[in-house]
Amino acid sequence: MIAIDERGYYGEFGGAYIPEMLYPNIEELRRHYVQLMEEPAFQREFRQLLKDYVGRPSPLYLAERLSEHYKATIYLKREDLNHTGAHKINNTVGQILMAKRLGKTRIIAETGAGQHGVATATVCALMGIRCIVYMGAVDIKRQAPNVSRMRMLGAEVRPATSGSQTLKDATNEAIRDWINNPEDTHYIIGSVVGPHPYPDMVARFQSVISEEMKWQLEEHTGRENPDAIIACVGGGSNAAGAYYHYLNDAGVRLIAVEAAGHGIHSGESAATSVLGTKGIIHGSRTLLMQTRDGQIIEPYSLSAGLDYPGIGPLHAHLIASGRAEAISITDDEALASAYFLSRKEGIIPALETAHAFAALDKMEYRPDDVIVVCLSGRGDKDLDTYIRHFERFQK
Numbered sequence: 001m002i003a004i005d006e007r008g009y010y011g012e013f014g015g016a017y018i019p020e021m022l023y024p025n026i027e028e029l030r031r032h033y034v035q036l037m038e039e040p041a042f043q044r045e046f047r048q049l050l051k052d053y054v055g056r057p058s059p060l061y062l063a064e065r066l067s068e069h070y071k072a073t074i075y076l077k078r079e080d081l082n083h084t085g086a087h088k089i090n091n092t093v094g095q096i097l098m099a100k101r102l103g104k105t106r107i108i109a110e111t112g113a114g115q116h117g118v119a120t121a122t123v124c125a126l127m128g129i130r131c132i133v134y135m136g137a138v139d140i141k142r143q144a145p146n147v148s149r150m151r152m153l154g155a156e157v158r159p160a161t162s163g164s165q166t167l168k169d170a171t172n173e174a175i176r177d178w179i180n181n182p183e184d185t186h187y188i189i190g191s192v193v194g195p196h197p198y199p200d201m202v203a204r205f206q207s208v209i210s211e212e213m214k215w216q217l218e219e220h221t222g223r224e225n226p227d228a229i230i231a232c233v234g235g236g237s238n239a240a241g242a243y244y245h246y247l248n249d250a251g252v253r254l255i256a257v258e259a260a261g262h263g264i265h266s267g268e269s270a271a272t273s274v275l276g277t278k279g280i281i282h283g284s285r286t287l288l289m290q291t292r293d294g295q296i297i298e299p300y301s302l303s304a305g306l307d308y309p310g311i312g313p314l315h316a317h318l319i320a321s322g323r324a325e326a327i328s329i330t331d332d333e334a335l336a337s338a339y340f341l342s343r344k345e346g347i348i349p350a351l352e353t354a355h356a357f358a359a360l361d362k363m364e365y366r367p368d369d370v371i372v373v374c375l376s377g378r379g380d381k382d383l384d385t386y387i388r389h390f391e392r393f394q395k
């Protein structure tokens with residue numbers, strides 16, 4: 001049975017390793033989050049916004065040309081069609097309602113690809129709440145359109161200029177901000193990472209993905225369960241959402257796809273499940289890329305949403321226990337798969353999502369297998385990258 005325990009652990013992974021200054025905030029959240037989110041009034045408001053504002057349910061689309069190519073039945077869970085273009089909005093809608101109920105008047109967030117920043121800025125605009133987004137200076141450059149969107153939505157984007165100037169550094173800055181503003185501020189974490197109760201809370205908000213998959217598959221195929229679910233894993237929130245209601249169905253293979261950058265052992269990678277060892281990062285015990293003496297190894301991936309040196313504790317547990325299978329995909333494999341999907345199905349995926357699709361080349365199937373790929377986001381934000389590499393992939 002895969003479930004979080006009272007102290008916030010999945011097996012040996014999770015917990016809340018936090019500075020004393022944050023204790024009141026985290027403890028307040030921990031004590032109330034399940035009760036608050038299960039209240040009928042909360043659920044009513046959450047469900048209404050998911051339907052009318054986000055545009056859910058997101059379709060489950062039978063990809064016929066892809067199915068023909070891979071000789072299996074392949075469905076795409078279309079999180080790319082959500083308002084703001086990815087799954088991230090499911091979580092930010094949930095958390096802004098949580099923040100309101102906790103009486104918070106100021107929101108902070110961290111962002112890598114900018115998708116979580118945009119999703120946070122969006123719900124803050126919706127609720128008329130002040131929003132500050134921390135983003136690595138390098139990411140600000142490579143995800144310029146999303147930076148503009150956040151500013152357009154009224155958020156303040158603050159660059160993180162330490163370390164690799166990417167997601168982990170933005171996270172450090174956000175935590176520092178929260179320590180300094182514990183009273184009025186809620187920190188909207190963008191994935192199933194961070195101290196308990198964040199990983200569980202975010203997984204619950206994202207679990208709407210697999211909740212819908214169940215009845216949609218039943219409608220399409222006559223059974224609720226696919227044979228495999230494929231999702232890319234940065235921190236692991238779209239994967240957690242796509243797996244959630246299948247975690248304890250051993251017949252459903254869970255495939256977690258990580259970014260191998262220039263190659264798993266190239267020194268430029270973000271393949272945490274292969275390279276990671278047990279340690280603590282951003283408040284939870286999990287697998288992370290670190291040197292022998294505990295220094296974080298700078299992760300690398302062409303996709304800004306996947307270059308994180310850790311993975312959420314749920315995924316560390318799923319991989320360590322053998323429940324999920326990890327597949328690593330290089331930059332070039334992801335790019336090739338993005339061009340392929342665009343031409344096969346007329347869908348330009350986010351670069352993160354392209355990693356999930358590339359895993360289709362590395363799996364074995366039976367002809368009657370039903371496979372769901374979580375199409376976590378659309379590729380508009382990555383067009384510059386796609387165009388830059390375009391020639392190299394035209395054969």
Ligand SMILES: *Cc1c(COP(=O)(O)O)cnc(C)c1O
Binds near residue numbers: 086113
């Ligand atoms: C942020 C992002 C990811 C990675 O984050 P997870 O928490 O692992 O889901 C994947 N795909 C897209 C489109 C994203 O924006």
